[in-house]
Amino acid sequence: MAVRFGPAGVPIQCKESSSIGGVRCCAELGLKAMEIEFSHGVRMSEDYAKEIKPVAEELDVSLSSHAPYYVNLCSAEKSTAKSSVKRIVHSAKLTSLTGGNITVFHPGYYQKHTPEEAYQAAKKALVEIQEELRENKIGIRLGAETVGKKSAFGGLEENIRLAQELEMVEPCIDFAHLLARGDFNIKTENDYRMIFGMLEKELGDYVQRFHCHFSEIEYSEKGERNHLPLGTRHEPPFKPFAKVLAENGYSGTVIIESPRLDFDALLLKSEYEKIKGEN
Ligand SMILES: [Zn+2]
Numbered sequence: 001m002a003v004r005f006g007p008a009g010v011p012i013q014c015k016e017s018s019s020i021g022g023v024r025c026c027a028e029l030g031l032k033a034m035e036i037e038f039s040h041g042v043r044m045s046e047d048y049a050k051e052i053k054p055v056a057e058e059l060d061v062s063l064s065s066h067a068p069y070y071v072n073l074c075s076a077e078k079s080t081a082k083s084s085v086k087r088i089v090h091s092a093k094l095t096s097l098t099g100g101n102i103t104v105f106h107p108g109y110y111q112k113h114t115p116e117e118a119y120q121a122a123k124k125a126l127v128e129i130q131e132e133l134r135e136n137k138i139g140i141r142l143g144a145e146t147v148g149k150k151s152a153f154g155g156l157e158e159n160i161r162l163a164q165e166l167e168m169v170e171p172c173i174d175f176a177h178l179l180a181r182g183d184f185n186i187k188t189e190n191d192y193r194m195i196f197g198m199l200e201k202e203l204g205d206y207v208q209r210f211h212c213h214f215s216e217i218e219y220s221e222k223g224e225r226n227h228l229p230l231g232t233r234h235e236p237p238f239k240p241f242a243k244v245l246a247e248n249g250y251s252g253t254v255i256i257e258s259p260r261l262d263f264d265a266l267l268l269k270s271e272y273e274k275i276k277g278e279n
Pocket residue numbers: 066104105106145
């Protein structure tokens with residue numbers, strides 16, 4: 001068991017733009033994971049999703065997906081909540097056909113809700129999603145991503161609570177978002193250790209199959225603005241992250257969301273392997 005690194009989407013270095021081309025390219029580059037981006041809409045056919053599966057299995061590239069951005073499980077508007085449920089179910093179904101193991105989503109926005117009301121609304125929608133996936137015999141994890149804006153629902157503690165109360169839900173830790181939202185100061189190895197320690201305490205063996213997003217980030221008082229390449233300002237810093245991953249024997253997947261996708265995935269991977277080799 002170890003950590004897999006991969007890009008959010010088809011690698012930049014890949015000549016093809018298809019998902020199958022992306023999987024092949026990841027394997028050639030030595031990257032063992034790829035996140036399929038449904039962020040701007042789910043446009044993949046079921047037949048195509050089924051074609052991806054044997055390729056990814058043969059090349060040992062593990063797959064995940066990112067559900068559409070226009071999702072708000074906390075919405076007071078029934079039609080919005082309903083379409084959000086539908087989008088996540090659709091993403092999860094296709095991801096499971098590709099052999100993927102987790103669909104990441106942004107839970108929603110507080111809007112006029114108190115944090116507790118937003119939590120209950122998100123939970124109710126997720127119960128519906130779980131039921132629909134079970135009825136269709138779709139086995140997958142639902143990754144509640146830690147969000148980057150103060151106006152958005154989905155802080156680390158909120159997502160951990162969802163994971164504790166809902167069987168299919170687990171958090172997807174976006175470290176840049178944790179920093180940008182002002183929830184965590186992420187500068188040193190100890191800051192990363194504290195976050196993993198919290199995950200281990202609350203969710204046990206989740207640290208043996210964690211799913212996270214990594215990049216650097218530009219942010220304001222309201223939260224995230226842009227994802228930045230690794231090494232730009234070291235916010236959050238990648239070297240101590242690689243060190244904590246390598247030294248603690250955690251297993252899981254790190255998806256790189258910086259503008260340099262696969263290049264930065266390879267950079268982080270080589271840092272991680274360098275430290276592993278020293279131990
Ligand atoms: Zn995301």
